[in-house]
Amino acid sequence: MSGLEYIQIEAKNIDAAAGKIIGVLEDTSKGNMIYFKGWEGLGASAVLNLVAQRLKSSTRSNKFDVVIHVDCSVWKSMRALQKAVAEELELPQPVMDIFDQCDEDDDFNGIDKGSRGVIADIRREIFEKLASSRFVVIFHNGSSRYIDFYECGVPAIPFLRNKVLWAWRGRFRLG
Numbered sequence: 001m002s003g004l005e006y007i008q009i010e011a012k013n014i015d016a017a018a019g020k021i022i023g024v025l026e027d028t029s030k031g032n033m034i035y036f037k038g039w040e041g042l043g044a045s046a047v048l049n050l051v052a053q054r055l056k057s058s059t060r061s062n063k064f065d066v067v068i069h070v071d072c073s074v075w076k077s078m079r080a081l082q083k084a085v086a087e088e089l090e091l092p093q094p095v096m097d098i099f100d101q102c103d104e105d106d107d108f109n110g111i112d113k114g115s116r117g118v119i120a121d122i123r124r125e126i127f128e129k130l131a132s133s134r135f136v137v138i139f140h141n142g143s144s145r146y147i148d149f150y151e152c153g154v155p156a157i158p159f160l161r162n163k164v165l166w167a168w169r170g171r172f173r174l175g
Contacts, residue, residue, distance in 0.1 A: 005031055014043060018050040025051070025136055025163050026063045032158045034165045044167035045073060045140055051165065052138045064163075065133035068154070075142035079103075079116035082152040085137075086122055095125050118152050126153030130162075139166040 007024060011017035017036075024030050038044030052069035055062060068088045072081050083099050102119050130153075137154060141147055149156045149164060156164045 007034075009036075014046050014050055017043070017047045018054060021047065021051050021165065022054060025055075025165060028063075028161055032156060032161070032163050034163060036165060036167050038167065045071075048138050048140060048165065048167055055136065055138075063134065064136045066130065066135035067138070068135060069138045071140040073140040073142040075144075077114050077116045078118050078147075078151065080113075081147065082118045082122055082126070085126055085149075085152055085154060089126060089129050091122075091125055091129065095122065098122055123151075123153035127155055130155055134161060136163040136165065139164060141166050141168050 007030070009017060009020045009024070011020055021034070021036060024034060036044050036047060038047060048069075049071075052067060055064060055067045056069070066089070068085060070081065070084045070088060072084065079099070079102075083096075086096060086099070098119060098121055103116070106113075106116055135154075137149060137156060139147070139149075156162050
């Protein structure tokens with residue numbers, strides 16, 4: 001098998017789609033990178049929001065230790081993505097302060113906000129927090145490219161059984 005599996009989810013509404021996607025996420029025999037297109041590009045963000053809400057507030061036995069919901073449908077930079085992940089993980093304030101210091105340094109050096117990359121120290125902190133947990137990342141990708149979460153410190157590796165659910169192109173864009 002090529003490593004890619006196409007799963008067609010037929011649902012007439014957001015609620016039904018979210019329920020079916022949660023079933024796919026919790027199925028350990030399915031792949032770890034799951035792309036949701038929505039209905040010809042519509043509704044994907046609403047479904048991802050509902051999936052995140054249900055997984056985070058689940059009273060049933062949740063299959064994930066950590067649920068990370070990152071909405072970067074309005075793309076800024078890899079650093080902004082990394083900061084959103086760090087905020088979701090509630091990393092300690094001294095770690096979060098590193099973002100402010102690096103942003104100040106980049107402002108001083110004239111580095112454009114859209115060009116700011118990930119911070120190695122933060123990557124290490126995120127990796128250490130997630131390395132021994134089973135997690136799902138729910139990601140609204142507003143960039144024009146595929147995002148490798150490992151670059152940010154998120155060990156989304158198939159054999160670890162962690163999952164990434166994502167939608168492409170941001171809000172209010174068709175195609």
